[in-house]
Amino acid sequence: MKTTRLVIVAVGGQGNLLASSILAEAALIDRVPIRMSEIHGMAQRGGVVESALIFGPGHSTIIADGEADLLVGFEPAETLRALGKCHRESTVITNLAPLMPFTVNIGQGVYPDLKRLQEIIRAKTARLIAFNATALARDAGNVLAVNMVLLGCLVETGLLPIQAASVHTAMEKKIKPDLLEVNRRAFQAGAAAARENAA
Amino acid sequence: MHKLLIDRPGEKMLLLGNEAIARGAIEAGVAFASTYPGTPSSEISLQFFQISRECDLHFEYCTNEKVAVEVAAAAAACGVRSMAVMKHVGLNVAADAVMTLAYVGVKGGMVILTADDPAMFSSQNEQDNRYYAKLSGLPMLEPSSVEEAHRMLPYAFELSEELAEPVLLRTTTRINHSSGVITLGEIRPRATRGRFVRDPLNLVTVPAVSRRLHVKLLENFARAQALSEGSPWNFIEGEGPWAVLCSGVSYNYVKDALDELGIADRVRILRLGFSHPLPARRIQEFLRGSEKALVVEEGEPYLEEAAKTHAQEAGLTLPIRGKAPDLFSRLYELDPSTVRRVTARYFGVPDRSRPAVDVSDLPAIPQRPPTLCAGCSHRATFYEVRQAAEELGLETVYPTDIGCYTLGLLPPLSMADYLICMGSSTGTAGGFSQVSGRKVVSFIGDSTFFHAGIPGLINAVFNNHNFTLVILDNGTTAMTGHQPHPGVDMKQLKLENYGRVSIESVVRGIGVSHVTVIKPYRVKKSIEQIKEALSFPGVSVVISQELCVLYAKSLKLPRGKPFRVGEKCKNHRVCMTRLACPAFYIWNERIHIDANLCTGCSLCAQICPEHAIVPARETAEK
Numbered sequence: 001m002k003t004t005r006l007v008i009v010a011v012g013g014q015g016n017l018l019a020s021s022i023l024a025e026a027a028l029i030d031r032v033p034i035r036m037s038e039i040h041g042m043a044q045r046g047g048v049v050e051s052a053l054i055f056g057p058g059h060s061t062i063i064a065d066g067e068a069d070l071l072v073g074f075e076p077a078e079t080l081r082a083l084g085k086c087h088r089e090s091t092v093i094t095n096l097a098p099l100m101p102f103t104v105n106i107g108q109g110v111y112p113d114l115k116r117l118q119e120i121i122r123a124k125t126a127r128l129i130a131f132n133a134t135a136l137a138r139d140a141g142n143v144l145a146v147n148m149v150l151l152g153c154l155v156e157t158g159l160l161p162i163q164a165a166s167v168h169t170a171m172e173k174k175i176k177p178d179l180l181e182v183n184r185r186a187f188q189a190g191a192a193a194a195r196e197n198a199a
Numbered sequence: 200m201h202k203l204l205i206d207r208p209g210e211k212m213l214l215l216g217n218e219a220i221a222r223g224a225i226e227a228g229v230a231f232a233s234t235y236p237g238t239p240s241s242e243i244s245l246q247f248f249q250i251s252r253e254c255d256l257h258f259e260y261c262t263n264e265k266v267a268v269e270v271a272a273a274a275a276a277c278g279v280r281s282m283a284v285m286k287h288v289g290l291n292v293a294a295d296a297v298m299t300l301a302y303v304g305v306k307g308g309m310v311i312l313t314a315d316d317p318a319m320f321s322s323q324n325e326q327d328n329r330y331y332a333k334l335s336g337l338p339m340l341e342p343s344s345v346e347e348a349h350r351m352l353p354y355a356f357e358l359s360e361e362l363a364e365p366v367l368l369r370t371t372t373r374i375n376h377s378s379g380v381i382t383l384g385e386i387r388p389r390a391t392r393g394r395f396v397r398d399p400l401n402l403v404t405v406p407a408v409s410r411r412l413h414v415k416l417l418e419n420f421a422r423a424q425a426l427s428e429g430s431p432w433n434f435i436e437g438e439g440p441w442a443v444l445c446s447g448v449s450y451n452y453v454k455d456a457l458d459e460l461g462i463a464d465r466v467r468i469l470r471l472g473f474s475h476p477l478p479a480r481r482i483q484e485f486l487r488g489s490e491k492a493l494v495v496e497e498g499e500p501y502l503e504e505a506a507k508t509h510a511q512e513a514g515l516t517l518p519i520r521g522k523a524p525d526l527f528s529r530l531y532e533l534d535p536s537t538v539r540r541v542t543a544r545y546f547g548v549p550d551r552s553r554p555a556v557d558v559s560d561l562p563a564i565p566q567r568p569p570t571l572c573a574g575c576s577h578r579a580t581f582y583e584v585r586q587a588a589e590e591l592g593l594e595t596v597y598p599t600d601i602g603c604y605t606l607g608l609l610p611p612l613s614m615a616d617y618l619i620c621m622g623s624s625t626g627t628a629g630g631f632s633q634v635s636g637r638k639v640v641s642f643i644g645d646s647t648f649f650h651a652g653i654p655g656l657i658n659a660v661f662n663n664h665n666f667t668l669v670i671l672d673n674g675t676t677a678m679t680g681h682q683p684h685p686g687v688d689m690k691q692l693k694l695e696n697y698g699r700v701s702i703e704s705v706v707r708g709i710g711v712s713h714v715t716v717i718k719p720y721r722v723k724k725s726i727e728q729i730k731e732a733l734s735f736p737g738v739s740v741v742i743s744q745e746l747c748v749l750y751a752k753s754l755k756l757p758r759g760k761p762f763r764v765g766e767k768c769k770n771h772r773v774c775m776t777r778l779a780c781p782a783f784y785i786w787n788e789r790i791h792i793d794a795n796l797c798t799g800c801s802l803c804a805q806i807c808p809e810h811a812i813v814p815a816r817e818t819a820e821k
């Protein structure tokens with residue numbers, strides 16, 4: 001088995017850590033070695049939350065620059081900020097709905113142009129899947145399910161060594177029963193987005 | 200049942216490093232645990248806190264780390280297995296107790312966990328606490344992984360009992376906040392009651408006693424070193440002419456690097472998990488016969504200096520290197536690619552790993568620093584203090600302290616001028632007021648006040664300093680995840696058997712003659728009250744009372760109704776540029792308030808000169 005390295009970046013409150021723990025749980029079900037680390041000190045204060053998941057053999061729990069085979073960004077500017085984690089063969093999945101940092105609101109800095117952002121990522125990596133995951137989550141019934149939309153997309157690419165069925169089992173374990181349906185719909189919407197991109 | 204109490208040995212569980220550490224301690228039969236919360240250690244204590252509500256484990260949130268060590272030491276003196284948990288700088292606070300506890304020793308096993316934070320993800324420095332082991336003479340254990348941390352805990356207690364002294368267990372953020380799969384072990388029954396045997400000639404550290412106890416400490420050191428020599432936590436792997444010494448998470452990076460560079464068959468690794476006292480003979484034997492050695496460690500050259508010393512004693516002259524401009528830095532943390540690159544360079548082998556994408560030509564990306572929550576009462580207090588000082592025409596210095604409110608450093612609030620450590624706001628205020636000729640207004644949180652702020656305030660009253668201390672009392676230890684502190688009403692958490700200490704009574708008891716309690720969401724009134732406090736010659740204290748909004752949410756307290764920006768808005772954006780509440784956003788060149796984020800604190804509505812910000816359901820015209 002080869003080692004697959006995944007970095008997920010998000011803004012505090014976007015549910016990155018739940019998505020990561022579902023993937024890790026699925027790996028445990030599939031008996032795939034899994035190591036994970038997170039930086040979440042100030043997650044609740046609107047800072048950046050990053051998690052690293054390493055599937056397969058090895059020892060490290062963190063992913064250095066140039067080591068990520070997969071980068072999933074829950075927010076476009078954060079995807080761009082984390083691009084240094086990637087190498088030429090990496091696949092990048094990004095939400096296209098911006099969350100404006102307050103620094104922009106008070107006139108410190110300009111938010112990057114979304115079209116250009118996609119061109120840059122496409123030019124530097126092997127594949128980019130970019131779509132408005134927030135809108136899909138809203139359509140699925142809960143804008144907070146954006147994490148599951150991106151999770152669905154990620155799992156659908158088939159680039160992780162885990163079974164979709166195991167991810168569903170992990171979701172049942174980690175998500176409250178009354179929210180499960182909405183999250184499943186969001187997951188499916190993300191999976192459909194990945195299929196569209198591949199087509 | 201709490202998941203860490205599940206008694207099914209052999210079962211596999213995916214746990215956060217801090218959960219795995221707590222589980223390891225539970226398996227070891229820890230019966231008494233104490234802490235002052237601090238990232239990256241906080242989740243260990245959170246587990247203990249939750250577990251203690253389901254069984255006979257005694258757990259305390261303490262006022263500070265020194266107290267945490269003292270209560271645990273006394274439990275251990277009675278033969279009860281105890282553990283004190285803290286972040287690395289917490290050990291500075293506890294150091295006075297730890298240094299002499301090393302002389303006195305323990306009966307029941309005692310583990311002092313220090314969670315170091317290389318790269319300072321959430322700390323004021325990145326000191327390397329391995330030196331505390333050297334300084335105190337106590338043994339230190341250092342795991343390399345979550346799984347090993349879990350296994351190491353029971354051993355740490357055994358070691359402590361064998362040597363009759365506390366054991367330091369050092370982790371780093373990348374252990375605490377990594378997750379891994381552990382195999383549950385058996386839970387040893389807890390012995391929660393101990394027996395104290397009076398023995399003043401060994402337990403009361405007057406000089407005559409301590410002179411003897413120091414002898415005992417050195418004897419223990421020799422015993423510990425013998426254990427370290429044969430310890431399975433110090434192990435050698437691989438074959439070959441080159442040598443690598445490492446400890447902690449560095450071991451993982453070394454293993455991955457050697458595999459990726461394809462030189463695993465040319466390098467021997469000495470992994471040091473029992474890292475104080477170091478196994479001198481083992482190190483010498485390991486180095487003998489090697490061509491050259493590389494020491495891979497985060498932080499200071501702790502292993503490197505020891506390896507060089509021991510090599511010299513054995514007459515070995517091979518090159519041993521680690522920290523150097525062309526090799527590893529003492530700064531920040533290591534990562535797999537740095538270790539791979541340096542290892543390749545040092546041993547002269549090619550590194551064919553894929554380069555990172557070039558990010559030198561990316562457009563500028565606006566920063567996203569953490570910020571005070573929407574509706575955070577600190578924002579109101581900061582605004583009011585600034586306004587009061589401006590209205591009085593005062594030139595100011597704003598010493599601050601450690602907590603969420605340190606974020607007041609950022610513009611547009613910009614309300615932080617000086618910070619060194621927990622509690623420093625009260626001590627430094629005295630020095631600044633004495634020499635700067637400016638009005639000094641210091642900020643400290645409620646939990647930090649109890650932790651280390653009180654002595655500085657007493658000092659100020661005694662030495663007749665002239666400053667205003669603003670105590671930001673939001674009813675919780677917000678920054679580290681809303682842990683209780685002595686001022687918290689524990690009944691709100693449905694917890695019985697706790698006392699409560701009133702900050703106001705403490706301040707008055709200290710003898711501060713000008714004490715004001717403000718409600719920061721009443722802006723005008725608060726500014727007037729603060730102005731009075733600032734005008735008082737001498738020490739004045741303003742206690743700003745308002746529950747942390749995140750904490751209030753977790754208590755399911757009713758939340759205020761959101762506001763909106765109405766038609767009267769002239770778009771000069773005074774609210775946004777002065778407050779930067781994260782509930783504001785710009786859309787179509789106009790300011791809006793995100794009703795999902797707004798907590799209805801009404802601060803912006805009160806400062807808007809146009810009175811344009813109104814409750815979401817009313818219109819501006821009304």
Ligand code: SF4
Nearest residue numbers: 572575603677747748
């Ligand atoms: S957690 Fe509480 S104290 Fe900290 S920024 Fe948020 S509201 Fe303020």
Ligand code: SF4
Nearest residue numbers: 574780797798801803
């Ligand atoms: S009332 Fe104004 S300052 Fe308070 S939370 Fe709402 S938008 Fe922010």
